[in-house]
Amino acid sequence: MRLGHGEEALRLAAPRDPDLAERLCQEELGLFSLWLQLLLSSKEMERAVELLSRFGSSLDPLRIVDLLPRDLKLQRMAHFLVEALLALTRRRRDAQVLKSLSTSALLQAREQRMAAQARKTVLSEDENCHVCRRRIGLSAFARMPDGALLHLGCLKRDLQ
Secondary structure (H helix, E strand, O other), X not given: OOOOHHHHHHHHHHHHOHHHHHHHHHHOOOHHHHHHHHHHHOOOHHHHXXXXXXXXXXXXXXXXXXXXXXXXXHHHHHHHHHHHHHHHHXXXXXXXXXXXHHHHXXXXXXXXXXXXXXXXXXXXXXXXXXXXXXXXXXXXXXXXXXXOEEEHHHHHHHHO
16 A cells, blocks of 8 residues: 555545454554544544554554543543553563663673684694685684684685
């Protein structure tokens, strides 16, 4: 569906076929708030509350609260509000877990790099490059984690 056509299709479908309107909103999540606006403007409060009960956790609760009529009783919205708060809490906790995992992986990589850089390599004259099998001699070289020695040029070619 092209941009704008989903809104047009929803405006046409919502009054006649609520099931089609729901399918359109599931295909394009941004349409849920429009559908809610349409329901509220046509005074279909029960359908709006039911929509929020089923799909409220995937919607932005602040945006939804702004759309709601001021005279709507909070009790009717309790399920939506609880689900929205739980979803926000879950997303925040998930983000914190991902941040902690990323930080842990970064620290682990730094530790591995420091350990690799701290290892000394004594190069004898008869050491050969693991890639081209030629003598390394006085050429610039790299040591792989498995201990293999490579000319720096061979390593760069391998990485390309």
